[in-house]
Amino acid sequence: MALSLSPHASKHAAISTALPSSYSCTLIFVIFLCMLGLYTLNHTHTRTPVRSTENALRFQEIFLASSTNYTISSYLRALTVHPHLAGTEPAIQTTEYVQTHFRDLGLETHTEEFEALLSYPAHASLSLHFRDGTWKKLSLTEAGHVGKVVVPYHAYSPSGSAFAKAVFVNYGGEEDYRKLEALGVEVTGCVVIARRGEISRGTVVEKAAEKGAVAVLLYADGDTLGGVERGTVMKGLGDPLTPGWAGVEGGEKLGSEDGEVKKRFPKIPSMPISAENAETLLRSLEGARVPYEWRSDALRSRVSRVGPGPTLVNFTYQEEKKMVTIRNIFTVIRGWEEPDRYVLLGNHRDAWTYGAVDPNSGTAALLDIARRYSLMIRLGWTPRRTIILCSWDAEEFGMVGSTEWVEQNLVNLGSKAVAYLNVDCAVQGTGFFARATPQLDNVLVEVAKKIKDPDTEGMTVYQNWAATNTGINIQRLSGVDSDYAPFLQHVGVPSVDMYYGKDYPAYHTAFDSYDWMINYGDPFFQRHVAVSGMWGLLALRLADDSILPFNYLSYAAQLHEYTNVLNRFLDGNVSLLPITTSIHELASAAKGVEEAAKKLREQETKDDLELKRRSLNDRLMLTERSFIDATGLQGKQWFKHLVYGPSNDYQSKLDFFPSIANAFSDAARLPREEAKSAIQHEIWRVARAVRRAASALKGELT
Numbered sequence: 001m002a003l004s005l006s007p008h009a010s011k012h013a014a015i016s017t018a019l020p021s022s023y024s025c026t027l028i029f030v031i032f033l034c035m036l037g038l039y040t041l042n043h044t045h046t047r048t049p050v051r052s053t054e055n056a057l058r059f060q061e062i063f064l065a066s067s068t069n070y071t072i073s074s075y076l077r078a079l080t081v082h083p084h085l086a087g088t089e090p091a092i093q094t095t096e097y098v099q100t101h102f103r104d105l106g107l108e109t110h111t112e113e114f115e116a117l118l119s120y121p122a123h124a125s126l127s128l129h130f131r132d133g134t135w136k137k138l139s140l141t142e143a144g145h146v147g148k149v150v151v152p153y154h155a156y157s158p159s160g161s162a163f164a165k166a167v168f169v170n171y172g173g174e175e176d177y178r179k180l181e182a183l184g185v186e187v188t189g190c191v192v193i194a195r196r197g198e199i200s201r202g203t204v205v206e207k208a209a210e211k212g213a214v215a216v217l218l219y220a221d222g223d224t225l226g227g228v229e230r231g232t233v234m235k236g237l238g239d240p241l242t243p244g245w246a247g248v249e250g251g252e253k254l255g256s257e258d259g260e261v262k263k264r265f266p267k268i269p270s271m272p273i274s275a276e277n278a279e280t281l282l283r284s285l286e287g288a289r290v291p292y293e294w295r296s297d298a299l300r301s302r303v304s305r306v307g308p309g310p311t312l313v314n315f316t317y318q319e320e321k322k323m324v325t326i327r328n329i330f331t332v333i334r335g336w337e338e339p340d341r342y343v344l345l346g347n348h349r350d351a352w353t354y355g356a357v358d359p360n361s362g363t364a365a366l367l368d369i370a371r372r373y374s375l376m377i378r379l380g381w382t383p384r385r386t387i388i389l390c391s392w393d394a395e396e397f398g399m400v401g402s403t404e405w406v407e408q409n410l411v412n413l414g415s416k417a418v419a420y421l422n423v424d425c426a427v428q429g430t431g432f433f434a435r436a437t438p439q440l441d442n443v444l445v446e447v448a449k450k451i452k453d454p455d456t457e458g459m460t461v462y463q464n465w466a467a468t469n470t471g472i473n474i475q476r477l478s479g480v481d482s483d484y485a486p487f488l489q490h491v492g493v494p495s496v497d498m499y500y501g502k503d504y505p506a507y508h509t510a511f512d513s514y515d516w517m518i519n520y521g522d523p524f525f526q527r528h529v530a531v532s533g534m535w536g537l538l539a540l541r542l543a544d545d546s547i548l549p550f551n552y553l554s555y556a557a558q559l560h561e562y563t564n565v566l567n568r569f570l571d572g573n574v575s576l577l578p579i580t581t582s583i584h585e586l587a588s589a590a591k592g593v594e595e596a597a598k599k600l601r602e603q604e605t606k607d608d609l610e611l612k613r614r615s616l617n618d619r620l621m622l623t624e625r626s627f628i629d630a631t632g633l634q635g636k637q638w639f640k641h642l643v644y645g646p647s648n649d650y651q652s653k654l655d656f657f658p659s660i661a662n663a664f665s666d667a668a669r670l671p672r673e674e675a676k677s678a679i680q681h682e683i684w685r686v687a688r689a690v691r692r693a694a695s696a697l698k699g700e701l702t
């Protein structure tokens, strides 16, 4: 085997090519690697790594062989000893644990601080007053956890109180209110009870306020443990006092009475309640029967009539807003050939409670990737491009840490970030899930073929994933539910989000603890191992491949599929031709790039090879930025991506082209011709973005 490592490292090459591959040997092998690594560390003074595909592959093998579940489980144990809500005292210990871990591995580590306005509960009470004159005070805490974790609350709910009839509104979406209206049910002046569904908490509260409700109580059907789901109800991302710019110490901050700030917060108070409390309340309602369409197993047991009343709710909530210091931690592994190209891996660190799933299953995986990378560095590896591991703060309040940092680094990220790889709740249960921008689909699948399946002996993640009833079904990133949102939706950085399992009952409750993880989530930590393998190997491909493994034919195919879906909505009223024409251009540019990439990948050496590769890679990297539009989405201008982003109307079920989706949902309120031209204008805007992408990929001026 031809090797092209540094002279020192190549001495060991013969030994490490004979890797023991069976799992039982891994431990011995890792100890061996560590010793070898220490040796290399002491004997490597000048490293000039020479790139070759074989060399990169060899380090990928080392990465794969160095996985261990016991390291990950010990990290998770340490991270989840205390609850560590952002801006609180115990969060500092978690921050220090992560910093120390990175530093002890010898990695270049630094912390970036921001000041942000976060929201905490000062006081809350809730009682029910029944028709017969009796009343009941409801417990708002979780049994067994009183005083240990923050009481369940909605961050940024305003203070307020209400004494009013209760009314049930299902998920609290527009369609649900239409049903109630048809039944003659009035919600004005009432306390609205809603169950958690697809609609964000903030939107549920906003809609209830629009309908004249005075307060909102939210519960989760999936709650089987007696927990209560905390969450934020703030609109938009990042620190509310610095919308669109970084909240640095001494920098500009809006006043809390500023209109821009106030519109981020709901107008009426809200609170999460347990499913048990919800049931007590809902069972006491009279009035109209629950609409047929709402009925489900979860509902049948709890509610048969929607009210309003006769039960009265006495609700009080007092908020405390505080300016706090938040901390993002970064570890940088500098690239050798292209130090100014960044592959970013990010996970948030702050948690509502203990955070064993959300988010520290991801943190434990990130810490293990750091361990494995540092081992590779000691064996002589230097990535081609720079890899940055990011640990975000205050995600739970609205992606605050990542958003402030992205806003601070807008230009450098816009010109140099290759991809952002996010993992939040790494392990929630069984089954692999991924969401990505489409040019990353292929490499994601290739990586899944290299990772052992955690639940089926002898299978790969890919094989088990392909065997599910949906097959390899990579979702997209229009959601605004984790730290990829600022990277993709504000800057246009190609992004991925991955996890095992979904919809776990401990979500945002006091039960999201290490115990839950070892009892239910991942008793043997093998799913954690699989996520860290997928995540770390994907980063290695993006950092070390000489030509970026981006496939824009997938992107063009995906866009084409979207136009087919749109077509069904449009019934020929407006023309999609501008978009389909642009997609043809993108597809043809993508074909051209595939051929150019093949040549440059195979070519061995030539004076201008590196320059040519760099130029092609830049085209691949910057194509995603073309979907960014300076004016952004109407009414949500911070969101600038015209393919992926939040739309106002979840009911249209369009989770792409958000500006077009918004024009659709506004159409009902406008005169026909006006609606038509608004939709047509948004179609043109998307068409121009796709044409920009084709042109960026071709890399030539007109």
Ligand SMILES: *[C@@H]1O[C@H](CO)[C@@H](O)[C@H](O)[C@H]1NC(C)=O
Pocket: 125, 163, 314, 315, 316
């Ligand atoms: C509602 O609850 C508050 C706080 O517990 C209490 O002070 C108030 O008297 C209650 N109102 C009614 C009408 O019971």
Ligand SMILES: *[C@@H]1O[C@H](CO)[C@@H](O)[C@H](O)[C@H]1NC(C)=O
Pocket: 069, 070, 073, 523, 524, 525, 526
């Ligand atoms: C690691 O995995 C092995 C094999 O599944 C299992 O026996 C062991 O208990 C796991 N260790 C931890 C710490 O979970």
Ligand SMILES: *[C@@H]1O[C@H](CO)[C@@H](O)[C@H](O)[C@H]1NC(C)=O
Pocket: 569, 570, 571, 573, 667, 675, 676
């Ligand atoms: C398209 O036209 C039909 C009638 O020709 C109308 O019912 C429908 O609402 C229109 N759709 C849009 C999106 O304008």
